Amino acid sequence: MxxxxxxxxxxxxxxxxxxxxxxxxxxxxxxxxxxxxxxxxxxxxxxxxxxxxxxxxxxxxxxxxxxxxxxxxxxxxxxxxxxxxxxxxxxxxxxxxxxxxxxxxxxxxxxxxxxxxxxxxxxxxxxxxxxxxxxxxxxxxxxxxxxxxxxxxxxxxxxxxxxxxxxxxxxxxxxxxxxxxxxxxxxHSGSEREVANNLIDVVKKVKGRAVVTTFASNAARVKAIFEAAAANERQVVLVGRSMHRIVEAARSSGYLAGLPSAVPEEQAGFLPAEHTLILCTGSQGEGRAALGKMAEGNHPHIRLNSSDTVIFSSKVIPGNEKSVFRILNLLSEQGVQVVTEKQAPIHVxxxxxxxxxxxxxxxxxxxxxxxxxxxxxxxxxxxxxxxxxxxxxxxxxxxxxxxxxxxxxxxxxxxxxxxxxxxxxxxxxxAGNSAADDRRRLNFAGVAYVNLLHKGREIQKLTISSRGVPTQLLIDHGAQFDEAISTIFNADGVLPSEEVLGEKVRQSVRRMYKLLWGKKPLVEVEVTNIEEFAS
Missing domain, CATH: 3.60.15.10 (Ribonuclease Z/Hydroxyacylglutathione hydrolase-like)
Incomplete structure (x- = not known):
């Protein structure tokens, strides 16, 4: 950005x-x-x-x-x-x-x-x-x-x-x-005109429906795909909100002059396959984008089959490899033929x-x-x-x-x-102190919850539970967790405040998980002194 x-x-x-x-x-x-x-x-x-x-x-x-x-x-x-x-x-x-x-x-x-x-x-x-x-x-x-x-x-x-x-x-x-x-x-980075010409040739070889995905913001590529469809007597079906937005802006500004209007996606199923080109979002493997829904078989209007060809007129942005390969595999499992920039010069x-x-x-x-x-x-x-x-x-x-x-x-x-x-x-x-930061840590090592009731130095009730953490740890080593926490309450000197006690318990539980498991989950602690309620 x-x-x-x-x-x-x-x-x-x-x-x-x-x-x-x-x-x-x-x-x-x-x-x-x-x-x-x-x-x-x-x-x-x-x-x-x-x-x-x-x-x-x-x-x-x-x-x-x-x-x-x-x-x-x-x-x-x-x-x-x-x-x-x-x-x-x-x-x-x-x-x-x-x-x-x-x-x-x-x-x-x-x-x-x-x-x-x-x-x-x-x-x-x-x-x-x-x-x-x-x-x-x-x-x-x-x-x-x-x-x-x-x-x-x-x-x-x-x-x-x-x-x-x-x-x-x-x-x-x-x-x-x-x-x-x-x-x-x-x-040199290459010319969009070369890509446009190559797309015409690639679409020409497709027997059934051609499905082309690219970056929606690449208006030059979008125009080239419209031209490839027209050159091969195919009608364009636009799928994806951002694709609609960029096409509307390009048309309003005169950049798509002379090209036919797109067919609504609700009508895609009524077009002959050999005269259909579906232009959609999802080139980076986004699960919620149009191509992702098609690959997963849950798009409301379009179902892919083995006679279709999906053309990726894009490159894989670093970091998106797993997402894109997941879509490629889903398509391949359905028998859909896939063409990427590796098979044809269709991206610059x-x-x-x-x-x-x-x-x-x-x-x-x-x-x-x-x-x-x-x-x-x-x-x-x-x-x-x-x-x-x-x-x-x-x-x-x-x-x-x-x-x-x-x-x-x-x-x-x-x-x-x-x-x-x-x-x-x-x-x-x-960023740095957000829910997403916690989610990332949860994704790696889960979370443990500690609920502790005490009366002075005497622990009345101790409960430890977890999510995303192997449950066998508490089953096999529950006594060690109890002992580690008891040590805090048996230490010499004045019993610290509830806030300090809670932090000591949190650190002790994290250390114990690290010792037994090799990972430190997030730990949420609730400490309550019931003497305060009794008074």
């Missing part, structure tokens, strides 16, 4: 511009978590000096938190029409106004305080992605957003190479904040590979490279690429790092709060 802050002014009185406000999704390490958002407490405390939120493009990791967090910021929003349309829909779902959104045309500039920000077209996997050229009285900055160099992107404008060069020639660029996702991948990345990064640095020539948008290994490799083409300085930042760009270029001046917020159903919590 992405959130960047640019400040101007004396320390403590800066005015700020925020670029992007995205989300990421919960994984195995965040059980039960729907969304993860950035902790905005630092800028929220300074929101009277937050001038605007500027959005580079419409992917969820750049706009997904806007509707959740805008009320805490109360600032104007700037976006081009396609991005604005998707953000407005999210705001309306939350019952929020949309009047704060200012629509900007690609190529235009907007003056926000001391910042003059130009939206320059750059190719990615969604329409209206933009590189931001930022002018300030102290110098220029380039913020690339997500990008690649694609000469034929299927949808939207090609990258404004002349505009990039002109921006760099008109004034020295202090720093470039740049996408690192594919810094470890040699060569939306992010720059090494050759493209080199090309960008050769045009922009910043004094300082700031790699972002990637794991530490990607950003470190990005920094090496920058040094390799003659960039004088590179800083690989971590979340919360504040870097001075002028006058002391490249000075690290502070580390500000930068945690995460978990969206857990209808509740939001800060």
């Amino acid at each position: 992405n959130l960047n802050l640019y400040g101007w002014g004396e320390a403590g009185s800066e005015s700020w511009v925020m670029i992007d406000l995205g989300v990421t999704f919960g994984g195995p390490q965040e059980p039960g978590i729907d969304l993860i958002m950035p902790d905005i407490s630092y800028i929220e405390e300074r929101r009277d000096r937050l001038l605007a939120l500027v959005l580079t493009h419409a992917h969820e990791d750049h706009i997904g938190a806007v509707a959740h967090l805008w009320e805490r910021l109360q600032c104007p929003i700037y976006a081009t029409p396609f991005t604005a349309m998707l953000v407005e829909a999210k705001l309306r779902e939350q019952g929020l106004p949309v009047t704060m959104i200012n629509r900007i045309k690609t190529g235009d500039s907007v003056r926000i305080g001391h910042f003059d920000i130009q939206y320059m077209a750059i190719t990615h996997s969604i329409p209206e992605s933009h590189l931001l050229g930022i002018k300030t009285p102290a110098g220029r900055i380039v913020h690339t957003g997500d990008w690649k160099f694609d000469p034929d992107p299927v949808i939207g404008k090609v990258s404004d190479h002349k505009g990039f060069a002109r921006f760099a020639e008109e004034g020295e660029v202090l720093a470039m904040v740049c996408d690192s996702t594919n810094a470890m991948t040699p060569g 990345s939306g992010h720059p590979c090494r050759e493209e990064l080199v090309q960008m640095y050769q045009v922009i020539r910043p004094k300082l490279a700031i790699p972002v948008h990637g794991e530490p290994m990607h950003m470190m490799e990005h920094a090496r690429i920058a040094y390799g083409v003659g960039i004088a300085q590179a800083i690989v930042p971590h979340n919360g790092m504040m870097i001075e760009l002028a006058p002391n270029l490249g000075t690290i001046v502070d580390d500000v709060p930068s945690g995460r917020i978990y969206i857990d159903g209808r509740v939001s919590e800060l």
Whole structure:
């Protein structure tokens, strides 16, 4: 997820511009978590000096938190029409106004305080992605957003190479904040047009129904799949809420002009198999997504069979391997044929590979490279690429790092709060002390419950129970648990408070489990002194 802050002014009185406000999704390490958002407490405390939120493009990791967090910021929003349309829909779902959104045309500039920000077209996997050229009285900055160099992107404008060069020639660029996702991948990311042509050929070979899954946010790929269906005389059935949302926005913006409308999923069963293409969500193995329901056989309108072919026009995002392989196995067990990027060239990345990064640095020539948008290994490799083409300085930042760009270029001046917020159903919590953290520990070692009644130093009743812990431990070693707890009450000195007693019992039980089992479950303790009730 992405959130960047640019400040101007004396320390403590800066005015700020925020670029992007995205989300990421919960994984195995965040059980039960729907969304993860950035902790905005630092800028929220300074929101009277937050001038605007500027959005580079419409992917969820750049706009997904806007509707959740805008009320805490109360600032104007700037976006081009396609991005604005998707953000407005999210705001309306939350019952929020949309009047704060200012629509900007690609190529235009907007003056926000001391910042003059130009939206320059750059190719990615969604329409209206933009590189931001930022002018300030102290110098220029380039913020690339997500990008690649694609000469034929299927949808939207090609990258404004002349505009990039002109921006760099008109004034020295202090720093470039740049996408690192594919810094470890040699060569070029490839073109969406090549994928579109290959999809036509792959769908042509399918005898029964073609089911194609991809990232719903990849509007270029969605258009290519519509084109593949039309080229093979198939009608498209859209399945999945996010797929409907992106198609509606793309049609409204004119990006799917000339392509036929989709058939409602309720009518999918009435179409001849050889004339059907089902376009659905679920490329990452999400159990609740459309393809996951089909694979499990519980989709309300679509049942797969051995004459169907499922085409994954996507890559497996690291961390999702088990989920995707589970879906692949479920499909295979039903006799469904599966085609992935391993069998056919039906996916390219939306992010720059090494050759493209080199090309960008050769045009922009910043004094300082700031790699972002990637794991530490990607950003470190990005920094090496920058040094390799003659960039004088590179800083690989971590979340919360504040870097001075002028006058002391490249000075690290502070580390500000930068945690995460978990969206857990209808509740939001800060990561680190949340229900999800407890769930993760429960998933590993379960929980034990201790209920203890005592009268002074005399234990009247002790009950230990557990969930997710081998029950044989208490059956075989119950006396050892009792003895360990009794030792606490028999210790010399004044009997401590109930709170301290409870903590001592908790630690003692955890140590005993560790000794006997090798694992420490969560332990919940309730200690009651019945002398207090007797008095």
